Amino acid sequence: MRKGIIAALAGIVLVLAVLFALRSTTGVEIRLDGSVISDTYEETMEYTQGMTYDALEEQLLSRVQFIEDGTDITAEVRVRGSQEGLVSLGTHELEFVRSDDSVLLHLRVVITDTTPPTLQGTASYTAGTGTSFKAENLDLQVYDNYDIYVLDSVQLSEVDTSRPGTQQATVTISDQSGNTASMDIEVFVRDDAEEAPIGTQVFIQEEPDDLTLLLNATHQLPDGWEPTDLESVTHDGEGTHYLRKEAADAWQKLYEAAKEADISINVVSSFRTQSYQENLFNSYLAVDPDAATYSAAPRTSEHELGLTLDISYDHELHDDLQTSALGRWMSENSYRYGWIVRYPQGKEDVTQYIYEPWHYRYVGVPLATYLHANDLTLEEYYAQRSEEASR
Numbered sequence: 348m349r350k351g352i353i354a355a356l357a358g359i360v361l362v363l364a365v366l367f368a369l370r371s372t373t374g375v376e377i378r379l380d381g382s383v384i385s386d387t388y389e390e391t392m393e394y395t396q397g398m399t400y401d402a403l404e405e406q407l408l409s410r411v412q413f414i415e416d417g418t419d420i421t422a423e424v425r426v427r428g429s430q431e432g433l434v435s436l437g438t439h440e441l442e443f444v445r446s447d448d449s450v451l452l453h454l455r456v457v458i459t460d461t462t463p464p465t466l467q468g469t470a471s472y473t474a475g476t477g478t479s480f481k482a483e484n485l486d487l488q489v490y491d492n493y494d495i496y497v498l499d500s501v502q503l504s505e506v507d508t509s510r511p512g513t514q515q516a517t518v519t520i521s522d523q524s525g526n527t528a529s530m531d532i533e534v535f536v537r538d539d540a541e542e543a544p545i546g547t548q549v550f551i552q553e554e555p556d557d558l559t560l561l562l563n564a565t566h567q568l569p570d571g572w573e574p575t576d577l578e579s580v581t582h583d584g585e586g587t588h589y590l591r592k593e594a595a596d597a598w599q600k601l602y603e604a605a606k607e608a609d610i611s612i613n614v615v616s617s618f619r620t621q622s623y624q625e626n627l628f629n630s631y632l633a634v635d636p637d638a639a640t641y642s643a644a645p646r647t648s649e650h651e652l653g654l655t656l657d658i659s660y661d662h663e664l665h666d667d668l669q670t671s672a673l674g675r676w677m678s679e680n681s682y683r684y685g686w687i688v689r690y691p692q693g694k695e696d697v698t699q700y701i702y703e704p705w706h707y708r709y710v711g712v713p714l715a716t717y718l719h720a721n722d723l724t725l726e727e728y729y730a731q732r733s734e735e736a737s738r
């Protein structure tokens with residue numbers, strides 16, 4: 348009998364404890380996706396390609412609701428504790444504060460990467476007897492939500508080419524978080540066949556709207572994607588040029604600041620469609636087999652992003668732009684407006700492009716400032732992130 352009373356009392360205490368824990372210390376009711384939560388809460392979220400802290404905050408703010416005495420005060424709440432740029436994997440402590448700086452919600456967000464990469468490509472190959480068939484012979488397109496260097500992990504099981512016949516093999520890739528994907532291939536080994544040609548392996552950027560996107564020979568746009576928010580930009584030369592809205596707005600600010608400093612800027616080239624880039628590349632290639640060092644293959648040109656301008660003090664592109672008044676002003680100031688020289692001098696081995704002082708890329712102010720301060724290219728920035736993630 349007494350045991351029953353104790354159990355009942357314990358039950359009541361437990362219920363009270365739970366209610367106390369849920370009771371917000373500020374008297375503000377907090378809801379996440381419609382359900383009441385306490386003022387300290389942990390949430391696990393999967394990383395999606397190009398996820399910035401800004402986007403994360405926006406997403407969280409769209410899911411929470413703060414109610415005080417029946418009044419929704421969510422509009423005055425902002426998030427504190429996040430950083431600039433892309434979100435990293437792991438735990439992030441965010442504070443939701445109201446206008447008087449009092450903390451309403453401590454949110455611990457754990458960003459995970461449990462999504463396996465995707466692996467596609469040619470499944471059958473032909474190779475000569477006695478030749479070697481290795482990973483570089485594979486034609487692959489890969490994608491991963493977090494690890495844009497997942498191509499570095501390509502592994503191919505051994506292919507025995509000593510005798511003619513059909514060989515089965517397996518291709519495996521693994522992202523920084525250890526998620527894997529694999530595909531089976533067949534290699535037809537024949538006496539009358541040559542060595543298998545070197546394949547092309549590319550990482551397909553599945554979130555091309557990301558303003559900080561890395562685009563180069565191995566990191567390509569998906570077929571058919573084109574920006575939908577193009578706007579014309581102001582410049583001192585002739586012709587109409589287009590950029591995506593955010594880049595166009597940032598360009599306008601840069602252009603006005605340059606004007607103040609008596610610098611005029613001509614835009615020579617800007618947004619290009621996939622088919623325009625295709626024709627351009629093919630026309631260079633027709634007369635120069637090395638065209639790939641200065642002209643980008645379709646789906647690899649930053650001009651297809653709508654985030655890039657080629658600029659000049661007249662109507663042509665100049666190697667000496669950097670020593671002109673325009674070039675000097677741009678190198679000192681462009682990052683303040685979110686613009687970087689995408690293919691700098693001395694980084695040719697990293698970017699795989701010759702020095703292009705005229706080619707400016709919009710990446711947003713936080714990233715441009717970071718790259719400027721640390722003398723980094725986009726390739727180096729993403730390689731660094733990738734290294735940090737694997738630590």
Ligand SMILES: [Zn+2]
Nearest residue numbers: 616656657706
């Ligand atoms: Zn360019």
